[in-house]
Amino acid sequence: MTGPLLLGVRHHGPGSARAVRAALDAYAPKVLLVEGPPEADGVVALAGDEEMRPPVALLAHVVDEPGKAAFWPLAEFSPEWVAIRWALERGVPVRFFDLPAAHSLVLGEEGEGEGGEAAEGEPGGDAELRLDPLAVLAETAGYDDPERWWEDVVEHRGAGGPDTDPYAPFAALGEAMAALREVHGHGGHRRDLVREAHMRLRLREARKEFAEHGEQAVAVVCGAWHVPALSESSTAAADRALLKGLPKAKVEVTWVPWTHRRLSRRSGYGAGIASPGWYGHLFAAPDRPLTRWMTRVAGLLRDEDHTVSPAHVIEAVRMAETLAAVRGRPLAGLAETVDAIRAVLCEGSDVPLALIQDRLVVGDEMGEVPGSAPAVPLQRDLARQQKSLRLKAEARERELELDLRKEMDSSRSRLLHRLRLLAVEWGDPARSRTAGTGTFRESWLLRWEPELSVRTAEAGVWGTTVLSAATAKAETEAAGATTLAEVTALAERCLLAELPDALPRVMRALADRAALDADVGHLAQALPPLVRSVRYGDVRGTDTVALAEVAAGLAERVCVGLPPACAGLDADGAAQMRGHLDTAHQAIGLLAQTRAENPESASPESASPERGESAEGGGADALLSRWRGVLRRLAARDRTAGVVRGRCTRLLLDDGQLAEGEAARLMGLALSPGTAPAEAAAWIEGFLAGGGMLLVHDQRLLSLVDGWLSQVPAESFTDVLPLLRRTFAAYEPGVRRTVGELVRRGPAGEGRAGPVPAAAPDGMPGFGPGLDSGRADAVLPTLRLLLGRRRVMAGSAAGGDEQSANAKGRAG
Template identity: 30%
Template sequence: MSSAVFLGVRHHSPACARLVGRAISALRPAYVLVEGPADMNGRLDELLLEHRLPVAVFSHYRDESRVATSWAPLCDYSPEWIALRDGRAAGAEVRFIDLPAWHPAFTRRAEGAANRYADAETRYEEAVRRLCARFSVDSVDALWDRLFEVTEPDDADGLQARLDTYFDLVRGDTEGDPGDRAREEYMASWVRAAQAHSGGRPVLVVTGGFHRPALRELSYRGGTGWPEVPEPPGGALGGSFLVPYSFRQLDAFAGYQSGMPSPGYYQRLWESGPEAAARELTRAVAERLRGRGIPVSTAALIAARGLARGLALLRGHPYETRVDVLDGLAGTLITDDLDHPLPWTTRGTLHAGTHPVVAEMVAACTGAVEGRLHPDTPVPPLVHDVTEQLARLGLADPDGPVVLDLTGPDGLTRSRVLHRLRVLGVPGFTRVSGPADGTDPVFTERWAPGPAAGREAALIEAGAYGARLDEAASVLLAERAHAAGTDAGPLAGLLFDAVLCGVGPLCAELLDTLAAQVGQVREPGPLGEVLTTALGLWRHDRVFGVARGPLLGSVVASAVERVLWLAEGLHGGEGGVDLGRLRALAAVRDALRYAPEVLPVTREAAAEVAARIARDPRAPVDLRGAACGLSRSLGGSDDPTGVVTSLALDTLGDWLAGLFVVAREEVTTGEGALVDVLDDIVGAMSEGDFLAGLPALRQAFAFFPPRERERVAERLLDRRGRRGSARALLRTTADPLLLARARALEENVALLLTRHGLRTTP
């Protein structure tokens, strides 16, 4: 059996990439085994086309219980890319040896499976922390540059020894989590098979350094047959495609878990070495700052270069590192106090409110390189479907804003295509205006074309949801509905998005799902928003073709039944007005008025439920008022007069707010209107009680529009036998509460003056 050489690397490290290239040149191995998805082995020719890097292998998986997506990015200085490219050029058999990205070994890890090449040492921070303290650096990135990236040239043996020591220390005696162990056992089986089939020639194994110690030990255990590539279980959907990537997506400061920030800087380091990379970084920062109107003098740049060189000497670096350059620039160009540590001294994304000079420095380190796939690269069917539809509908390259008439079939078709792209997150168009819901009397839409950068990658990734645009949008909406669960907050938006994308068999399945979920929502307020949206579409929508549809009717029916059930079970809670639950009862009222044929609840049964809530002393006061209004609006016989007169003054306003949200007209018109009872109660109040209750009363009557307030004022004038303008009565020169307090103050002053004999008669 041949020997295996294990190279532990840090993903996206120029130093490791050079080491891999030198090892292939020196060993001339029979096999080069690379950490990467084994299900891509049949497509390595596609991967090794002349793409403009960075690109990524995008993998997706979906079954009834689990959804997984993963990206495995490659750039010019990725050790994995050099292993594939140089290994193939040297005549070696090149293989990916890791489990497919959909495998539970990835998706069950604590940090998820968003990125295959997330560095494992971030999960074992204690060893890294001790190393940072030993070498007096702030972060793992500065430590890595200090030990490996910016070192003396022609030190391959010393670099290899330092890498082995570093990864042995990081791994220590840790066995790894279950996902790590499953992956390492699988990769080791490929190593054993390659050794057995190599004819005595070396086998080079290139993996993340965290896995190297375990693989070296496991490669001596077990059989030597080629392992099978796992297949997705029956009924599951999955696949992998190449997608263009960008330096912005690669950057750790933007949230990528690669562990190597500043890809633009490391690209320069890879191409030109540390001295040129330092000079180019300084120049790039100056250009960005000047382009943003931030003055940077030549003297300041000279000072920054001098400070960076001094820091490199002080820190024992043979050349200026990235952190030396950034610290030199920050020390020279920033004179303000900073709210946060400099981002290159920590890990993670930039903070909100980052100093503009710091933000531009980080952007200069990132670079603006966008990857591009070779024209012969296979893409999912969705890409071809969307390309054909955009061309056929005149949307491929519009000259200006796109204005659509939704009342015509052509405009509606184009609108649905654009909404499906919007739902899938495909860039290129932004909706400027259009109907906000099914009752909005707007029959045109306006879309603004925008930059299409990233469209190809977004479409390839959206291909995980289906081969056709309508299918992909519907599947994504269904996935969002499933993720929402019983959280009603997103459901109203999902419902309208489904309608905007067009009703069809797949959208019908989504509406069925929404109807089932509505029946499990736990809060009446958000559920009321869903009911309002669904009822509005069911009653009025002719533009999108869903009016009186049975599927929307099922959503309305489920929501009405659930709101009544939840409302009757609400007890206690803090005082005050919850507008969400009040509007939910108002939506129930509208559904019982306008859509009784689709509801499982009759008007009589709903009125009985409302009457029980109204009489329940444990129910929130505002809800009791709304329930009383619902009962009256449905023809219930309960007289609210007794309830009003029995309420404490501090709760009267809350009760009235609930009542007025649901039944303004019913309680302010006709003989014996409730407004007459309120007038008597308010008229009997003392000045102190009136002042205490006035804010809540004002809040309650704020639910009346101006015309209805005028009608109430007219009734009050009639009750007093006075003639005058009700509209003028509503006009005040100041806040009514201030006027009432001023009047009370004046009366108190008059009483005091009278008491002490100081009041004079005019």
């Protein structure tokens, strides 16, 4: 074969990769041109480094704006990767000859997409459907699936004997593409005209440079679609005219790890594949790929406790081969393999099949890049910390449990929180499945995605280390925050990330914002993050005195501003205020508890002597007392919305701040005949939103609700029904069923519930006036497991019959 060797391939195709290697062995070129950004010529030698392990990707980004970036992914079975490694092993120069990233990144920014710039309505514009050449060829050959056609004609081709022409498949594919381009032109890919002009210029340069080696000196590996354009006659002047005036930016290029999961998406080359794990297996298997694949599947299923025998594997292989023969295919493809696995190994279930699809067909393979690859200083600092903390970046999602009392785990937590502040979402906080360690436990879900390399490069503008970058970004966000809640959330994140230099500036911004914001809703939303920081800051050894002062000030302002803010609310405003009420109640209770347990967290200046407060915990009691006083005023004030009054009553009841029968008295007033049904239903909604077990254990309240509901006029019942359904639908099914049974039985099991005396009547199962010793004793075995047998026995011995009876009473 004479002239440049044009090897048209499908990106990420194992059959193409094998054919490329055979053609290069036969042709032995003196220089290799590969589709890719020419800026990568300086880092292509790293592909031969022993620490480089695919899948990897070339990453090009604009220097001043790292977010403007593009990837060129390469897997072990990518023809370009095979060609590059072939050339590097033999000392053959490798050059990328696609359109420079300096142009393509800016063109992409301007929204031209892959089709390039086109006037509206012009052929090849955005409105034109872009041609899929494989789909056209597959349809011409009588296939309805392009993937299946490609597998049959390329991926399932054997290696052939010594007399096999290594150039034949490329000649046939090039001829087919030429026919397509003759009919469809650029097929809607208008930017390809510019790209191919640059390819031809680089090809001319290489041929001229290596002219002394004759015509058989240059080999080209590119997408098969471009082969006809590289073969056509075009002058250098015409090609330069197409490239004239293109926008340009300064870019940097490096290698980054890639994943099989990312190869399954349409990115980079625009040639995403649905089964990278399967293609990798086809490329790596030395022989009997179907048998080896079924063995891998069986191993995975066994690891997941599925019963799979060698007989299953043999039968699955036979079924896949039989399906291929029935369907007229040369070899069993992925479709036949999946059908056989579902029928034989999975026994018709798609549940284990989904596991196989995720773990094997796609896979969690992640590449590695040598440390000598170019990187911004922040990326190097992150890599150093990952290594020192033994936190390996992995493509597969894994759970990480941290005990913050340990220095290593505490350092890991700081790193993950700092990265989250920098928008590098490597880890997501999750609910810990391990109980018993209180606030010292953190749980994370970790998964490294290739895009995080771009995020890290973007974050490099804030600093050269993770600590300095997170500090600088926190200070900038504090200065630009527009709401109080944003600043309080930022303060919490600074504590979690342990940013001592940023915290003072954040606290100043917080104080300024709190002084200017008079909205009670904003204050209530801002309070929980501060209180959590005060409560849990000591776990990390952080000084939270300043935060405690600000939190106490916000709590005081909530107490003062809440009563007037609750007046004159419509239904939507009342529902929103109820949410603020719950938020403030939880936060103030937690703050008071924290100040009582840690008096040093409250400075002497924050106490008020004229109110009898002190830094030794009196301030905490006074704060809680003032808050409960606010709840009492709101619960008794008629002009307050019903949902707010009901919620205040319930909060007081749950805290044990209502005298016996007081909750029933307030409910009786709210449900009196003089109250509008809609207002009464709103009161019930606010009161019962805390859980339905209250109605199960307090029959007086249940009787009041039932009696009111039975007396609602028919014309008003339709209006209050949605509120009641929303309230009771939130209860557990068992609670709803128990409440329904109590109402059906009535006070003595004789019908509907009427007025019920203070003492529960006899005859109601489980609610008798006396102690049911049998039911109480049934709890003791579980109690011994929870507390330990020795503690229960010791308590019985120390307290005698009275203590035992009390324990039984509580259990009952």
